[in-house]
Structure formats: structure tokens, C-alpha cells
Amino acid sequence: xxxxxxxxxxxxxxxxxxxxxxxxxxxxxxxxxxxxxxxxxxxxxxxxxxxxxxxxxxxxxxxxxxxxxxxxxxxxxxxxxxxxxxxxxxxxxxxxxxxxxxxxxxxxxxxxxxxxxxxxxxxxxxxxxxxxxxxxxxxxxxxxxxxxxxxxxxxxxxxxxxxxxxxxxxxxxxxxxxxxxxxxxxxxxxxxxxxxxxxx
Amino acid sequence: xxxxxxxxxxxxxxxxxxxxxxxxxxxxxxxxxxxxxxxxxxxxxxxxxxxxxxxxxxxxxxxxxxxxxxxxxxxxxxxxxxxxxxxxxxxxxxxxxxxxxxxxxxxxxxxxxxxxxxxxxxxxxxxxxxxxxxxxxxxxxxxxxxxxxxxxxxxxxxxxxxxxxxxxxxxxxxxxxxxxxxxxxxxxxxxxxxxxxxxxxxxxxxxxxxxxxxxxxxxxxxxxxxxxxxxxxxxxxxxxxxxxxxxxxxxxxxxxxxxxxxxxxxxxxxxxxxxxxxxxxxxxxxxxxxxxxxx
Numbered sequence: 004x005x006x007x008x009x010x011x012x013x014x015x016x017x018x019x020x021x022x023x024x025x026x027x028x029x030x031x032x033x034x035x036x037x038x039x040x041x042x043x044x045x046x047x048x049x050x051x052x053x054x055x056x057x058x059x060x061x062x063x064x065x066x067x068x069x070x071x072x073x074x075x076x077x078x079x080x081x082x083x084x085x086x087x088x089x090x091x092x093x094x095x096x097x098x099x100x101x102x103x104x105x106x107x108x109x110x111x112x113x114x115x116x117x118x119x120x121x122x123x124x125x126x127x128x129x130x131x132x133x134x135x136x137x138x139x140x141x142x143x144x145x146x147x148x149x150x151x152x153x154x155x156x157x158x159x160x161x162x163x164x165x166x167x168x169x170x171x172x173x174x175x176x177x178x179x180x181x182x183x184x185x186x187x188x189x190x191x192x193x194x195x196x197x198x199x200x201x202x203x
Numbered sequence: 204x205x206x207x208x209x210x211x212x213x214x215x216x217x218x219x220x221x222x223x224x225x226x227x228x229x230x231x232x233x234x235x236x237x238x239x240x241x242x243x244x245x246x247x248x249x250x251x252x253x254x255x256x257x258x259x260x261x262x263x264x265x266x267x268x269x270x271x272x273x274x275x276x277x278x279x280x281x282x283x284x285x286x287x288x289x290x291x292x293x294x295x296x297x298x299x300x301x302x303x304x305x306x307x308x309x310x311x312x313x314x315x316x317x318x319x320x321x322x323x324x325x326x327x328x329x330x331x332x333x334x335x336x337x338x339x340x341x342x343x344x345x346x347x348x349x350x351x352x353x354x355x356x357x358x359x360x361x362x363x364x365x366x367x368x369x370x371x372x373x374x375x376x377x378x379x380x381x382x383x384x385x386x387x388x389x390x391x392x393x394x395x396x397x398x399x400x401x402x403x404x405x406x407x408x409x410x411x412x413x414x415x416x417x418x419x420x421x422x423x424x425x426x427x428x429x430x431x432x433x434x435x436x437x438x439x440x441x442x443x444x445x446x447x448x449x450x451x452x453x454x455x456x457x458x459x460x461x462x463x464x465x466x467x468x469x470x471x472x473x474x475x476x477x478x479x480x481x482x483x484x485x486x487x488x489x490x491x492x493x494x495x496x497x498x
Contacts, residue, residue: 006230013232013276015297017239019289023303025246029312031238037319038237039227080241083322084369086391094407101211101355103255104271109322113227113237117219119271125213128357132405137219147407150396152211154353155389155412156325157369 043112044183046077047160050110051186052178054087055165064162065089072110082109082158088151089162090188095142097135097188098151098159099127107158111183118187128152138189161188168194205347205356207266208259212357212400233272240275245310245318248286252379256351257281325373327386333415335390339365340421343392343413351379354417358409361398362421366410367391374414388415 004012020026050072054061064071068085072078085107088096100106101124106114117123126134131148135141142148151159163185169177184190210216228234244254257278259266265277283289288307293300310318335341345360346352353375369389377385392413396406 006232009230009232009273009276013235013239015294016276016280016283016289017235018297019293019299020239020243020283022299023289025288025303025307025309026239026242027309027311030242030310030315031235033312033315034238034241034319035234037315078322079320080318080322083324084326084372086367099211101357102208102353103258115222115225116229116271117221120220121210121213121216121267122219125210125216126219128211128406128409129214129400129403130405134219138221148405150406150409152355152358152409152411154355155369155375155414156372157389157391157412 038108038113042077042079042109044110044181044186045178046075046112047107047110047183047186048178048181049174050075050077050160051162051181052174054162055177056172056174061162068160077109079109081105082107084157085110085160086151086157087160087162088149090164090191092146092164094147094149095135095188096149096151096159096161097127097131098153098161099124100153101125101128102152102154105153105156105158107160110158110160111186115183135189138184140189140191161186163190163192166192166194204256204259204349204351206259207263209356211355228272229270232276233270236272236276236279240279241319242310243279243283245308245314246288247306247308248288249282250378251323252351252373252375253381254278254282255375256379257285259351327371327373327384329371329388330386333368333388333390335365335368335388335415335418335420337365337367341365341390341392341413341418342421343417344419348376350376352376354413355411357399358394358411361394363392363394363398363411363413365390366393369412372414374416376414376416389413390415390418392418 017026021028050064053075054064060071064087068087072085090096104114104119106118123134128150131150132142153159163181165177166180169180180192182190182192185192244251258274261274261277266274280294284291288304290301340362341364342362343354343359367390369391371386372389373384374387377383390413392411394409394411396404396408399409
């Protein structure tokens with residue numbers, strides 16, 4: 004089916020559900036507002052940036068993640084039980100859901116298409132280094148890779164390492180360095196090169 | 204169910220395709236499918252595990268057909284039909300032909316933020332103590348149920364180590380089958396990548412969340428053969444063995460660094476003990492006999 008046919012098919016379904024009173028059209032708008040405008044990877048980035056600047060918060064985030072995340076005002080569906088895994092110079096963490104598309108919505112928003120697609124779901128658990136290379140991430144050979152397959156109702160967030168040269172930066176500026184992929188494990192936060200800076 | 208959804212370890216799907224500046228939705232209909240799926244998910248007619256099972260039961264061409272929202276749509280339509288909320292005829296003729304089913308909760312706009320902002324925690328009160336603790340060696344079950352399971356094929360029958368206890372969670376397998384929540388202990392289990400893939404991996408470890416019923420104790424050390432671990436089950440974790448010995452009024456096992464030695468002695472005793480005391484469900488007596496043999 005092309006998108007036009009799919010549009011028609013879904014419109015029909017929506018109209019039936021509304022007419023039968025199973026769905027409130029305003030609730031649909033409220034749901035879309037929530038997932039289009041209110042949750043997204045900026046939430047997770049703020050959590051990571053705080054963990055970089057506030058050691059006590061970092062400790063809490065690793066030990067009692069749900070409480071620490073809630074203290075920043077984030078909670079909700081597909082993020083009821085969160086575990087934060089910390090990258091170190093020795094270990095890099097990567098998150099996948101091989102069985103479906105489980106993802107920490109309140110912190111990262113809706114997952115990108117590649118996260119739900121077969122290529123990533125199949126290979127992340129067997130060849131994470133190959134997958135990372137496709138994302139342009141080259142880890143030193145002695146860095147170990149831990150893969151977290153979120154197969155139950157626990158959702159995983161990667162706490163990446165703070166880039167060198169950013170000590171003393173304010174939290175808001177640090178948060179800008181934290182990409183969505185860095186919190187999945189398919190990216191590593193880095194300082195933009197001078198060329199990139201001047202291009203942007 | 205051994206379905207196409209269980210993708211871990213497949214090598215036929217090529218490279219990961221990323222999209223620069225990817226939009227949240229790739230077509231208008233995807234946006235509506237997200238909202239409809241979430242709204243109907245709050246109708247009380249089915250739960251998330253049932254939705255997942257419906258999605259993984261879809262025909263292969265649909266499951267692998269492209270947009271993940273297509274999977275959601277097809278599963279939603281099937282759930283609606285299965286629960287008698289929208290018939291195939293209604294979808295085809297594009298008109299309401301059957302009366303509304305009573306008792307279906309309609310999500311109100313005002314409920315969206317409070318409900319979705321809190322979510323639906325899957326934790327429940329514990330009814331029994333956890334069988335495993337951090338550091339325990341376990342082996343996953345080798346099963347191929349026709350129904351829903353969250354134990355991927357690549358990790359069945361494999362040994363691992365419990366690294367965290369998540370508490371008691373609704374059990375997806377029964378929840379998906381309409382057999383209730385049957386909450387059970389959930390553990391984070393670390394698998395060494397070479398135990399899953401041999402040499403053919405670039406991972407070092409893979410972690411999975413495993414309900415207790417997915418796990419068997421791997422006897423007292425990671426070196427115990429699976430066949431023996433199965434026999435010992437369920438008196439198999441060090442903590443349990445110690446408790447059994449304590450109950451029987453016997454001396455505790457050696458400290459962890461002496462454990463391997465002690466276990467090896469016990470396993471030798473096991474063969475003799477099996478013939479002497481028989482192997483029945485009274486594991487305390489069995490362990491006591493075993494420990495006596497070992498001395």
C-alpha cells in the first residue's frame with residue numbers, strides 16, 4: 004500500500020472509532036501534543052548534563068534512577084522503570100530492543116526508524132562494533148562493549164562520558180552536546196570541530 | 204513464539220540505514236496510528252503484552268514490510284476485530300454496522316497527561332522471596348512456546364550471571380495470553396558474548412532482563428555441567444544450599460573461594476547419594492544426605 008492508500012485506510016478506522024465512541028478526538032490531539040512537543044531527547048540530555056556536573060545527582064541516577072529522573076520532572080509511559088548504564092574508558096554501552104521497539108520515551112521521545120528496523124535489532128547484539136562503525140563511532144580495540152537488550156519493562160539510558168575540554172561548562176551548554184544517539188550508545192558526545200562550528 | 208520479530212543475531216538485514224534530520228513521522232497516517240494505538244491501549248480491552256503478541260503474530264510480509272507503524276496498525280485492526288469493537292465488514296464498507304460494545308473505556312483528553320505522564324508501572328508486591336541474588340550463576344530455559352515470550356532465541360539454554368534484581372514484575376508471557384499478571388521476580392542477567400555467539404561476535408557482554416521462570420540455577424559454580432545443574436534444581440544457588448544445610452543442622456558450605464572444591468566433592472557424592480537417598484521433591488533431605496556424603 005502506498006501512503007495515499009494508507010492515509011485513507013487509517014482515516015476510515017479513525018472515523019469508525021470516533022463514531023462508535025471508543026476514541027475521543029481531543030484525546031488523540033492531546034496524545035500527539037505530548038509526543039510531538041513535550042517529550043524528546045532534550046529531556047534525556049538535561050539528565051545527562053546534570054549527571055556530569057553534579058556528582059551527587061550522578062550517584063542517585065545510577066543507584067535510584069527513577070527517583071533521580073522524577074526529580075527533574077520526567078516520568079511516564081515507556082519509562083516507568085529506568086536503568087542508567089554508565090560509559091567508562093573501559094566499557095561502552097549500547098541499547099537495543101531485539102524483540103520490538105522498547106525505548107525510554109519520557110527521556111528520548113519516540114524512537115527513530117532505524118532503532119525499530121531489522122538491521123539494527125538483529126546486529127546490535129552480535130556485532131555492535133560493526134553497527135557502531137556504521138554510525139561513525141570507532142572505539143579503541145580494548146574498550147569492551149556491553150549490549151543491553153530491553154526485553155522486559157525496564158528501559159535503558161546510556162550515560163555517556165563527558166567530552167574532554169568541557170570542564171566547568173554550564174549544564175545547559177553541556178546538554179547541547181548530548182545527542183539522542185549518545186544516550187542509545189550509537190554516538191559519543193564530542194566537541195564540534197572548528198570547521199563544524201563555522202559551518203553552523 | 205519463534206517469530207520474525209525475534210531478530211537478535213540475524214545477519215541478513217544489511218547495514219543500519221540512518222536518515223539525516225529524520226522526521227517524527229514519515230506520513231500523515233503514521234501520526235494517526237500512533238495516537239489511535241495509544242488511545243485504544245487505554246480502553247481496558249487488552250494490555251501491552253497482548254498488543255505485542257498480536258504484532259509478532261502478523262504475516263511475514265507485513266512484519267518486514269517497512270514502516271513500524273504499519274505493524275502497529277495491522278495489529279490494532281486485528282485486536283479491534285478480535286474484541287468485537289470494529290468488524291472487518293465495517294472497515295470495508297466504511298460505516299458503523301454494529302452497536303458499540305458496552306464497558307469499553309474511552310480515554311478523555313483530560314486524562315492523557317496524568318495517565319501517560321505517570322505510565323503503567325509493571326512492578327507488583329512480592330508474594331515470595333527471590334530465588335536468586337546478585338552473583339548467582341543461572342542458565343536460561345530452552346523453550347519454544349507457541350505463545351508470547353520475552354526470552355529471545357539467542358539467549359535460550361545459555362548460562363549467565365544475575366547482576367541486578369529488579370523486583371517483582373507482571374509476567375509478560377501469561378499477561379499476553381490472558382492468563383493474568385502472575386507477577387514474578389525479574390533479574391538483569393549478564394551473558395558473556397562468547398557464550399551466545401562463540402567467536403563470531405564483537406560484543407563482550409549482552410544483558411537481558413529475565414523473569415525467574417526463565418532461569419534455572421546453574422548449580423553452585425559456573426563450571427557445573429548443565430545436566431547436573433538440572434538435577435540439582437532447585438537447590439542450586441549458594442544461598443539456597445546454605446539455607447538447606449542450616450535447616451538440616453549441618454555445617455555451612457565452604458566460603459566462595461573454596462566453593463569450587465566443595466562443589467566438586469559434592470558432585471562426586473551426588474552420584475552416590477542419588478542411588479542411596481533417591482531423588483524426590485524433598486530437597487532439604489536430599490541436600491542433607493548429599494552433604495553427609497561429602498564429608
